[in-house]
Amino acid sequence: MIDLHYAPTPNGWKISILLEELGLPYTVVPIDIRAGEQFKPEFLAISPNNRIPAIVDRAPADCGEPISVFETGAILIYLAEKTGRYLPVDARGRTRVLQWVMWQTAGLGPMLGQHGHFHLYAPEKIPYAIDRFRREATRLYGVLDTQLGKTGRFVAGDEYTIADMACFPWTMTHKAQGFTLDDYPNLKRWYAEVRGRPQVQAGLSVGKFVKEPFSDEARTIMFGASKS
Numbered sequence: 001m002i003d004l005h006y007a008p009t010p011n012g013w014k015i016s017i018l019l020e021e022l023g024l025p026y027t028v029v030p031i032d033i034r035a036g037e038q039f040k041p042e043f044l045a046i047s048p049n050n051r052i053p054a055i056v057d058r059a060p061a062d063c064g065e066p067i068s069v070f071e072t073g074a075i076l077i078y079l080a081e082k083t084g085r086y087l088p089v090d091a092r093g094r095t096r097v098l099q100w101v102m103w104q105t106a107g108l109g110p111m112l113g114q115h116g117h118f119h120l121y122a123p124e125k126i127p128y129a130i131d132r133f134r135r136e137a138t139r140l141y142g143v144l145d146t147q148l149g150k151t152g153r154f155v156a157g158d159e160y161t162i163a164d165m166a167c168f169p170w171t172m173t174h175k176a177q178g179f180t181l182d183d184y185p186n187l188k189r190w191y192a193e194v195r196g197r198p199q200v201q202a203g204l205s206v207g208k209f210v211k212e213p214f215s216d217e218a219r220t221i222m223f224g225a226s227k228s
Contacts, residue, residue, distance in 0.1 A: 002026035002079075003056040005043060007033045008207035010109065012053045013169035014072045015079075017203030018162065022083050026055075028206060046070060057082070073105040076162040086162045096156040100147070100163035104170065108144070111136045112170050116177055137177070141184055144171075148186035155190070168194045172204075 002019065004026050006012045019026045031037045031052050038050045046068035047054035054070040061082055069075045077098070080087035088094045115133035118126060144167060147155060155163040171191055174181060181188035194200055 001058045003029050003058065005029045005031050005046065005052060005054045005056075006207060007031050007052045009033075009052065010112075010169035010172060011051070011072050012207070013172070013204055014165055015053045015055065015075050016206040017165050017169070017200050018076060018079055018086070020199040020203040021165070021197075022079060022085060024079070024083070030207065055079075071105075072166065073101050076101060076166060080162050086160070086165070088159070088161070093157070093159075097161045097163045100155050101166045103143075104163070104166040108140050108167060109170050111140055112173060112177065116173060119177060137179070141171075141174075141179065141187065145184035145187040148190045153190070153193075160194075164190075164194055168200070 002024055004015060004019065006016065006028050007030070016028075031043060033052060037043060038047070038052060043054070044050055046056060047070035049070060051070070053072065053075065054068060055075055055078075057067045057069070057078075060067045067078075069078045077087065087097055111133055115130070115137045118129040118133060122129075144155070151157050154160050155167055168191070171181075171187065172195075181191055
C-alpha cells in the first residue's frame with residue numbers, strides 16, 4: 001500500500017496519475033497547504049522541503065521498513081522502477097525519459113509556477129517579473145512543442161512514459177495563465193491524447209481545488225518563505 005500525501009496541484013497530479021496508471025493501491029493523505037499542514041512535524045519527517053506530494057511505500061520491494069520519498073521526479077522514478085513500467089530499461093530509452101523528467105522538474109514546472117504566481121496571485125503586479133517569467137514560459141512551451149513534433153506522439157518517443165506524466169499536469173494550467181495551445185499544434189495534439197486517458201482522468205479527480213478566494217493568511221502560508 002502506498003500513502004500519498006497530497007494536494008490537488010500540478011505536482012500532486014503527477015503522482016496520482018501515475019498511481020492510477022500503475023493500478024497500485026494507495027491511500028490519499030490530504031495535506032491542506034492553505035492551512036499550513038505542510039509545516040507539521042509529521043509531514044516534514046517525510047518531506048523535509050515542506051512541499052507536496054510525498055509518498056510512503058509500506059510494501060517496498062526489499063520487504064523492509066516503509067520507504068518515504070519526496071520530490072516528484074524522485075517519486076516518479078521510484079514508482080516506475082518498483083513496477084518496471086513507464087521507464088525503459090535500455091540505456092538510450094531510459095536516458096531519453098529521464099532527461100525530460102529533469103527538464104520538467106527544473107524548468108517547465110518552476111517557470112510556470114513563477115509566472116502563475118506573479119500573473120495570478122501576487123498582491124502587487126510587477127510588470128518586470130510577469131514579463132520575465134512569461135517569456136521563459138513561452139520559450140519552454142516552444143521547446144516541448146518542438147520535441148513532440150520530432151517524436152510524433154509522446155514526449156520521449158513512441159511510448160507513453162513518466163516524462164509525459166511529469167509534463168502534462170503543468171500544461172493543464174495554460175488557460176489560467178493566459179496561453180493558448182493553438183500556438184503549439186504538436187503540444188495541443190499530445191495534450192488531447194493524454195487528457196483523454198481514463199487513468200489520467202481518474203488521477204485528476206483525486207481531491208478538489210478550494211474555489212474560494214485566498215485569504216491573506218492562506219496567501220502568507222502558501223507563498224511565504226517559511227512558517228514560524
